[in-house]
Every structure is written in structure tokens, then in C-alpha cells.
Amino acid sequence: MGFIPNKLSDLPAGAAFEGGHPTTHTGNWRIFKPVLNKDKCRNCLLCWIFCPEAVIKKGSDNVEITYDFCKGCGICANECPTKAIEMVKEG
Amino acid sequence: MIKLQDITEEELLYGSLACAGCGGIIALRMALKVLGKNTVLVLPAGCLMATCGFFPQMAVNVPLVSTAFPSTPSTVSGLVAGLKVKGKEDITVLGVAGDGGTADIGLQALSGSVERGENFVYICYDNEAYMNTGGQRSSETPYGAWTTTTPVGRNKMWEDKPKKDLLRILAAHNIPYAARTSISHPREYMDSVRKAKETKGPAVIHVLAPCPSGWGTDTSKTVELARLAVETGIWEMAEYENGKYKVTKIIKNRKPVKEYIKAQGRYRHLPDEEIEKMQKQVDEYWKAMS
Amino acid sequence: MGKREFINGNNAVAYGVKLARAEIVAAYPITPQTKIVEQISEFISNGEMNAEFIKVESEHTAMSACYAASCTGARTFTATSSQGLLYMFEMMQFTSGQRRPVVMANVNRAISPPWTIWLDHQDSISTRDAGWIQIYVESAQEALDTTIQCFKVAENKEVLTPVMICLDAFVLSHTEELVDIPEQAEIDRFLPPFEPDYKVDVNRPLTIAAGTAPNLYMEFRFTQQQGMLKAINLWKKADEEFGRLVGRSYGGVVENYKCSDADVILVTMGSLSSTAKDVVDSLREQGTRAGLAKLRLYRPFPEKEIFDALKSAKAIGVVDRSLSFGFEGSVFSDVKAALYNNNCCIPGVNFIVGLGGRDVTADDLKKMYDKLQYIQKNGKAEQTVEFIGLRWSE
Incomplete structure (x- = not known):
């Protein structure tokens, strides 16, 4: 999960850290969870391209939603032309 | 036009600490999908830097050079020159700043970088106020909007100036390519990014990127609102290319401005006659453009 | 042994920059500095110097561009004076805080108002705490030689701190004296190419000038202080080595x-x-x-x-x-x-x-x-x- 310094000599010269290593799973911010109804999904990829968190993955027949970084904003459900995504309150 | 099916699955931006439903993040993610790994990103002080570049939450997977608020275009200039002398001119240098960082504090530097004809892509994600500092008005805050420095009170009611026209400012530089676009239109927006990348010389994209927290809207409505801005004719999709200003999306039956205004908390105070005034202005603009 | 020329302090700095093989220059005109970058422009135009000169629209941009160019691993120089230095102040801290060894010549000129173009040290001293090494010179010859020493110390991996060489307006900048211009080969022996460990690289995507929380910020400042302090002994060494290779030294620090x-x-x-x-x-x-x-x-x-x-x-x-x-x-x-x-x-x-x-x-x-x-x-x-x-x- 990226670079965590443990002593002074671990520090880079100036704050320069390897990118692409988010450590906090922002999924725990979520109140509503997007749930996909695969039967309704036409794989148009609009939810995929609009998702700010890049948590929707392309699939062969339908998209797949992952939850580690999903903040539950609901854009995917709002934009889905076939209403294939439902926002369900987290238990 | 770009097809969504052809766009890479590679994610160069993920795990940001931005608010849920952030339009700015959508704009940056889409841009990086087009530009790819061979890109250097410049971010100044602002929401994107604060949410994508704070250790240990390193959300950007291309080289990112952060800089001071006025310095996005000038940092871009330094990178372009540095990469040139290092024989790495194939790398795309991308500057991304908000409306304040671009149209206010960064405008002089942007004018310089554009005028010098340097080869870069610059994206201004416009959420129409200084959102990272809590929503103060910028020169891109539209008429009628509430912000924390244009609060609605007894003596002064709301933002009383229209938006600064960034695209025409760039056109006045005779820039090789500039576009005004919206995150609600991913194909058009990403096509602009692709064009910007292919342009030899400076290319600037002004993209509407709603901010749920600052606009007083539901997180799920970010894209819908951006689309409404286009469909009501408030946000004109346009390009400046080869010395010509061109409207890129003509809306046949424009939706009422009221639909857009009423959907946002930042206009909650606005009386109907003001909305009618705005409608009139929009109608007059489109009449003049046709 | 190189050649001898009757030149002023500004020309001398420009010769130093050329001999140091600076790759990027970003600068904005201001009296009495301007002759430095004019001379550099001539060197570039004549093909005597292989560098990119970014003719920026302000000093703030000059320093931003230097910061960024240095992030690509390019050897970078700028020059300014007085009001221009003050206008750079914000970006000077980006350069030092991010450990980019940019070298800048500041031709010391008083601050306005009252408006003036004449000499004092108020400009550079006002930026004392910006995290830059500051060195002051006495003659055009010392200006040339010290400009080269600046790159040597700034780029040392233990230092990685930008350096400001300060020379007095007019007394040095515009007064001609006989100056020895060293041979390129002598300087190449003294000053190796700049190869930083942390730079822009698409194969190793770093977030440069990242944000930190209070749990790490202070350690970065501490390492910056350590780097700065090491410059004292390293400058003495550089001055001695310069003396051995080129035949002139200036008593260290x-x-x-x-x-x-x-x-x-x-x-x-x-x-x-x-x-x-x-x-x-x-x-x-x-x-x-x-x-x-x-x-x-x-x-x-x-x-x-x-x-x-x-x-x-x-x-x-x-x-x-x-x-x-x-x-x-x-x-x-x-x-x-x-x-x-x-x-x-x-x-x-x-x-x-x-x-x-x-x-x-x-x-x-x-x-x-x-x-x-x-x-x-x-x-x-x-x-x-x-x-x-x-x-x-x-």
C-alpha cells in the first residue's frame, strides 16, 4: 500500500511520494449502496464513465460495481438509462 | 467521436478524498483516460490537490507536480521546457485548475503560457466558486448565485456580476485550440481532450463541473445538473479552432432556465422575476448567436 | 587557462551560467539584472550555449517555471533584482521546500518606495528565511567563479537546496573589470551533470510537493535544515576544489x-x-x-x-x-x-x-x-x- 516512512532517512528529498496508492478505503463513508440489477443492465457504460471513484468495472455483458472506494454518491443510479442500479441503505 | 467501449479501463485516478459526487474528480478522471500514462499532471492549491495529493492518500497514478495557486500554467511552462531539453517531448503536460485558479489568480500566467505557444493541455474545471476554501465567489460565479462572500442579506442580495468569458479570452489570444464543454457530455468532453492532446501548441478546455456541496445539490445530481446547464442554454458548448468560434451543440428546444435554477440551493433565494430576467438573457444570447 | 575579458559583473554571471551548462533559464527583465539574461540570450542565439530560455511574463512565473523545470532534472537558472525578487517570494519556498537546486543571481537593489534602482541589500535579506542559500560576492571575477560553485553545492545530494548569488547593483553589475574566463574543460571537471533521485518520470509516477499532515511536515522541515547546514562545509570544499582546478578560491565561506x-x-x-x-x-x-x-x-x-x-x-x-x-x-x-x-x-x-x-x-x-x-x-x-x-x- 505505498510507501510509509519509519525513520528520518526514509524521507524523500522534498515531499515526493509514489502515486496511485490510496490507503484509506473511502467506501466506509457510504450511506447508500448502489446495487446493480444485471438483467436490466445494457452495458452502455454511462455509469462506468461518470463514476467519480472509478469503482465500476467493465464486464462482458454488464458492468460490475466494487465497493472499497464507493462513496455512495448515487450518480450511477441517477444516470442509468434503464434504471438498473438501485441505491439501497447500508445496514 | 470517441466511443465509450474503446476507452481504456486503466484508472489513473482513484481513491480521492473528494466529497461524494464531485464534478472535478469526474473531469480529471475522464481526461486522464484519454491522455494515458505518458502524462505529467500539474495541480495547484485547490480541491483536487487537497483530495488527491495528500500523503498517504496518493490517488494520482501519473507524475504529479503540485504548485502554488497562481502557478499552474507557469509550472506547466517549466515542465514543457524541462522535458524538451531532456528529450521527452512525447510526454503530455496537463495543467488542471479550478475557476479561481484559472480565471482569477492564474489568468496572467495562463495568458503568458498560451501567448508563448507552448505545447500543453490545460483544463479549467469550473464549479463556479472557490469551493476548497468553503465556497467564496470567483469571477466565474454566475449572476444570482449565493456564495459565502455573496450572502443574501438585507442590503446585498447575491452575486451581481455575470461570469467571465474564459473561452473568448482565450480566443483573443488566437489559441490553436480551446473548448467550452461539460462533464455531462463525456464523449464531447473527451473528444476535446483528445483534440487538445493532438494540438501542437497550447490547448485549453473549460469544463463545467458541478460541486454538490457548494451548489446545494444532491450528490447524485452532479451530472444531471451539468446536463441541464447545457440543455437550458445557460452553458454553451463551443470551440475555438483555426481562428473560428463555433457552437458545438445547438439545443433545438431549450429547457426553461427555471428548471436548472430551482434545482440548486445556491439559487434558493432568487425571486421569479430574476429567473425571468436570466431566461431573457439566455434567449437573447442564443438569438444573437444564431 | 582560459581567456581574459574586460566585462562587468552581469556578464560574468552569464559566463558562469554558460560554463555550468545550465539547460533552462526562465527570467523576466528588471534593472539592473537584465544584462545577465540578455547576455545569456546572446549565447543561446549564437549557439554558444545549449539551453531553453522561457521568456516569462512575470517573476512569479519565472520562479514557478524554474521550480518545475528543475523537477524534470534540468539544470536551471534565473536572475532578478529587488521588486522582482519580492514577487518571486511565494515560489522561492516551493523551490526550496521541494529541494530543487535552482540557482538565481540577485543583483542587489533597494526596495521601493521611495522608487530607486540603486544598491542595497534589503531585497535579498528580506528573503532570508525562504530556505535559500545566499552567497554574496565582491568582484566580477568572484561572481563568475561563484556562479559555478553555486550549482556544485546546490546539487549536492546532501544539500539539494537552491542558491541565490547576490551581487551589488551597478558597483558590480555595471562596472567592468578584467575577468579570467575559465576553459569549459576545467569547469566540466569541477561540475558533474545534475542527476537528481527525485524527478518527473512517467515510469515512476511521483506526487511532487505532496501534502502532509502535522505528523510528517516537521520532519521535512528538519531534513531541509540538515541539508542547508551541510552546505557550509561543502561550500568550503567546493571553493578549495575550484581553487585546485581553476586556480582561484575565495576563503571558503x-x-x-x-x-x-x-x-x-x-x-x-x-x-x-x-x-x-x-x-x-x-x-x-x-x-x-x-x-x-x-x-x-x-x-x-x-x-x-x-x-x-x-x-x-x-x-x-x-x-x-x-x-x-x-x-x-x-x-x-x-x-x-x-x-x-x-x-x-x-x-x-x-x-x-x-x-x-x-x-x-x-x-x-x-x-x-x-x-x-x-x-x-x-x-x-x-x-x-x-x-x-x-x-x-x-
């Missing part, structure tokens, strides 16, 4: 001019030191044991070296060409702090001189030494801060 047995010593920075050395010589001829400590390196402050130069004096005077309003000259404060840190208390006085280009003559300097002899006799100074050459004081 503090030039000790007849201080060893001196009773009265003045501390100076910049071009004034030449006049002061003449005054020391003539005083010595008359039997006064006078000395001069020429401070080259101002930040990091060479407290041990300055203490060594001053420790046996009976009275010291510190000549400041700037003023920390509401207190005294900053060099005076720093010299006193260095003595205190070494358990040493010598009576001393601060001379504020030459603000906004007022001439500082040999007579003025002679009066300062007289004052020091008076202090030596009385064992204490009556007044800690004295303005020299003031037309009216009440």
Missing part, C-alpha cells in the same frame, strides 16, 4: 582578511569589502591592528567560521546594507548570535550604510574603524546601531 591578530574587525558583505580591505591596509601601515571578515555565505550562517575570525578582537563592527525595521541590521543580529553561541562577548556596533545607493567611502569606513578603536578603549559601545553617512539625524 568567510574570508578572513588580516583578522588573526586584529584588535578591531569589521564584518562586511559584497563589494564594500574591497574598499574595506584598502582601509585595513592603510590603517595597518599607521600601526592600527585592523582586520576584515568578509561574509560570503549568509545562509546557512557560518557561525563557527565567523566566531573563529572574530574571537580575538577587542571590538567589532558589523556593516549592514539593510535594516530590520524596529531593530537593527540582520547581519549584526546574526553575528552577535554566533558569538553568543560560542560563549563569546565582544563589544560591537552595527553600522547601517549605503541604503538606496548612498556611497560608502573609504573615509566612512575609516570612521567606523575609529569608532571601533574608541569602543576598544572604553570596553563598551555607547550606541548599538549607527547610521553612517546620514545627512540629517534630527
Whole structure:
């Protein structure tokens, strides 16, 4: 999960850290969870391209939603032309 | 036009600490999908830097050079020159700043970088106020909007100036390519990014990127609102290319401005006659453009 | 042995930049600096120098561009003066905080208002705490040689700190003297190419100038301080090595001019030191044991070296060409702090001189030494801060 310094000599010269290593799973911010109804999904990829968190993955027949970084904003459900995504309150 | 099916699955931006439903993040993610790994990103002080570049939450997977608020275009200039002398001119240098960082504090530097004809892509994600500092008005805050420095009170009611026209400012530089676009239109927006990348010389994209927290809207409505801005004719999709200003999306039956205004908390105070005034202005603009 | 040319301090800096093989120059015009970048432009136009010159629209942009260019691993230079330096202030901190070894020539010019283009040190001293190494020179020759030394020290992996070389407006910038211009091969032996460990690389995507929480910020500042402090010894080494390879050196970080047995010593920075050395010589001829400590390196402050130069004096005077309003000259404060840190208390006085280009003559300097002899006799100074050459004081 990226670079965590443990002593002074671990520090880079100036704050320069390897990118692409988010450590906090922002999924725990979520109140509503997007749930996909695969039967309704036409794989148009609009939810995929609009998702700010890049948590929707392309699939062969339908998209797949992952939850580690999903903040539950609901854009995917709002934009889905076939209403294939439902926002369900987290238990 | 770009097809969504052809766009890479590679994610160069993920795990940001931005608010849920952030339009700015959508704009940056889409841009990086087009530009790819061979890109250097410049971010100044602002929401994107604060949410994508704070250790240990390193959300950007291309080289990112952060800089001071006025310095996005000038940092871009330094990178372009540095990469040139290092024989790495194939790398795309991308500057991304908000409306304040671009149209206010960064405008002089942007004018310089554009005028010098340097080869870069610059994206201004416009959420129409200084959102990272809590929503103060910028020169891109539209008429009628509430912000924390244009609060609605007894003596002064709301933002009383229209938006600064960034695209025409760039056109006045005779820039090789500039576009005004919206995150609600991913194909058009990403096509602009692709064009910007292919342009030899400076290319600037002004993209509407709603901010749920600052606009007083539901997180799920970010894209819908951006689309409404286009469909009501408030946000004109346009390009400046080869010395010509061109409207890129003509809306046949424009939706009422009221639909857009009423959907946002930042206009909650606005009386109907003001909305009618705005409608009139929009109608007059489109009449003049046709 | 290279060639000899009759050139001014600005030209000399430009030659230094060329010999150092700087790859990026980003600069904005301001008097009296402009000749440096004009000369560099000519070198580039003539094909004598292989560099990109970004003709920016402001000093703020100049420093932003230098910061960014240095992030690509390019050897980077800029030059400015006075108001221009102040306009760079924000980006100077990005450059130092992110450990980019940019080199900048600041041609010392007073700050407005009142409007002026003449010499004093208020500009560079005002940026003292921006995390830049500051070195002051006395002659055009020293300006050329020191410009090259700047890159050597700045780029050292233990230092990685930007350097400002300060040269006095007009007295140095516009006055011609005979200057030895070293051979490129000599300089290439002295100054290896710049190869930083942390730079823009698409195969190793770093977030440069990342944000940190309070749990890490202070450690970055601490390492910055460590890097700065290492520059003291490394500059002495660089000056010695330069002397071995090119045949000239400048006494390291503090030039000790007849201080060893001196009773009265003045501390100076910049071009004034030449006049002061003449005054020391003539005083010595008359039997006064006078000395001069020429401070080259101002930040990091060479407290041990300055203490060594001053420790046996009976009275010291510190000549400041700037003023920390509401207190005294900053060099005076720093010299006193260095003595205190070494358990040493010598009576001393601060001379504020030459603000906004007022001439500082040999007579003025002679009066300062007289004052020091008076202090030596009385064992204490009556007044800690004295303005020299003031037309009216009440």
C-alpha cells in the first residue's frame, strides 16, 4: 500500500511520494449502496464513465460495481438509462 | 467521436478524498483516460490537490507536480521546457485548475503560457466558486448565485456580476485550440481532450463541473445538473479552432432556465422575476448567436 | 587557462551560467539584472550555449517555471533584482521546500518606495528565511567563479537546496573589470551533470510537493535544515576544489582578511569589502591592528567560521546594507548570535550604510574603524546601531 516512512532517512528529498496508492478505503463513508440489477443492465457504460471513484468495472455483458472506494454518491443510479442500479441503505 | 467501449479501463485516478459526487474528480478522471500514462499532471492549491495529493492518500497514478495557486500554467511552462531539453517531448503536460485558479489568480500566467505557444493541455474545471476554501465567489460565479462572500442579506442580495468569458479570452489570444464543454457530455468532453492532446501548441478546455456541496445539490445530481446547464442554454458548448468560434451543440428546444435554477440551493433565494430576467438573457444570447 | 575579458559583473554571471551548462533559464527583465539574461540570450542565439530560455511574463512565473523545470532534472537558472525578487517570494519556498537546486543571481537593489534602482541589500535579506542559500560576492571575477560553485553545492545530494548569488547593483553589475574566463574543460571537471533521485518520470509516477499532515511536515522541515547546514562545509570544499582546478578560491565561506591578530574587525558583505580591505591596509601601515571578515555565505550562517575570525578582537563592527525595521541590521543580529553561541562577548556596533545607493567611502569606513578603536578603549559601545553617512539625524 505505498510507501510509509519509519525513520528520518526514509524521507524523500522534498515531499515526493509514489502515486496511485490510496490507503484509506473511502467506501466506509457510504450511506447508500448502489446495487446493480444485471438483467436490466445494457452495458452502455454511462455509469462506468461518470463514476467519480472509478469503482465500476467493465464486464462482458454488464458492468460490475466494487465497493472499497464507493462513496455512495448515487450518480450511477441517477444516470442509468434503464434504471438498473438501485441505491439501497447500508445496514 | 470517441466511443465509450474503446476507452481504456486503466484508472489513473482513484481513491480521492473528494466529497461524494464531485464534478472535478469526474473531469480529471475522464481526461486522464484519454491522455494515458505518458502524462505529467500539474495541480495547484485547490480541491483536487487537497483530495488527491495528500500523503498517504496518493490517488494520482501519473507524475504529479503540485504548485502554488497562481502557478499552474507557469509550472506547466517549466515542465514543457524541462522535458524538451531532456528529450521527452512525447510526454503530455496537463495543467488542471479550478475557476479561481484559472480565471482569477492564474489568468496572467495562463495568458503568458498560451501567448508563448507552448505545447500543453490545460483544463479549467469550473464549479463556479472557490469551493476548497468553503465556497467564496470567483469571477466565474454566475449572476444570482449565493456564495459565502455573496450572502443574501438585507442590503446585498447575491452575486451581481455575470461570469467571465474564459473561452473568448482565450480566443483573443488566437489559441490553436480551446473548448467550452461539460462533464455531462463525456464523449464531447473527451473528444476535446483528445483534440487538445493532438494540438501542437497550447490547448485549453473549460469544463463545467458541478460541486454538490457548494451548489446545494444532491450528490447524485452532479451530472444531471451539468446536463441541464447545457440543455437550458445557460452553458454553451463551443470551440475555438483555426481562428473560428463555433457552437458545438445547438439545443433545438431549450429547457426553461427555471428548471436548472430551482434545482440548486445556491439559487434558493432568487425571486421569479430574476429567473425571468436570466431566461431573457439566455434567449437573447442564443438569438444573437444564431 | 582560459581567456581574459574586460566585462562587468552581469556578464560574468552569464559566463558562469554558460560554463555550468545550465539547460533552462526562465527570467523576466528588471534593472539592473537584465544584462545577465540578455547576455545569456546572446549565447543561446549564437549557439554558444545549449539551453531553453522561457521568456516569462512575470517573476512569479519565472520562479514557478524554474521550480518545475528543475523537477524534470534540468539544470536551471534565473536572475532578478529587488521588486522582482519580492514577487518571486511565494515560489522561492516551493523551490526550496521541494529541494530543487535552482540557482538565481540577485543583483542587489533597494526596495521601493521611495522608487530607486540603486544598491542595497534589503531585497535579498528580506528573503532570508525562504530556505535559500545566499552567497554574496565582491568582484566580477568572484561572481563568475561563484556562479559555478553555486550549482556544485546546490546539487549536492546532501544539500539539494537552491542558491541565490547576490551581487551589488551597478558597483558590480555595471562596472567592468578584467575577468579570467575559465576553459569549459576545467569547469566540466569541477561540475558533474545534475542527476537528481527525485524527478518527473512517467515510469515512476511521483506526487511532487505532496501534502502532509502535522505528523510528517516537521520532519521535512528538519531534513531541509540538515541539508542547508551541510552546505557550509561543502561550500568550503567546493571553493578549495575550484581553487585546485581553476586556480582561484575565495576563503571558503568567510574570508578572513588580516583578522588573526586584529584588535578591531569589521564584518562586511559584497563589494564594500574591497574598499574595506584598502582601509585595513592603510590603517595597518599607521600601526592600527585592523582586520576584515568578509561574509560570503549568509545562509546557512557560518557561525563557527565567523566566531573563529572574530574571537580575538577587542571590538567589532558589523556593516549592514539593510535594516530590520524596529531593530537593527540582520547581519549584526546574526553575528552577535554566533558569538553568543560560542560563549563569546565582544563589544560591537552595527553600522547601517549605503541604503538606496548612498556611497560608502573609504573615509566612512575609516570612521567606523575609529569608532571601533574608541569602543576598544572604553570596553563598551555607547550606541548599538549607527547610521553612517546620514545627512540629517534630527
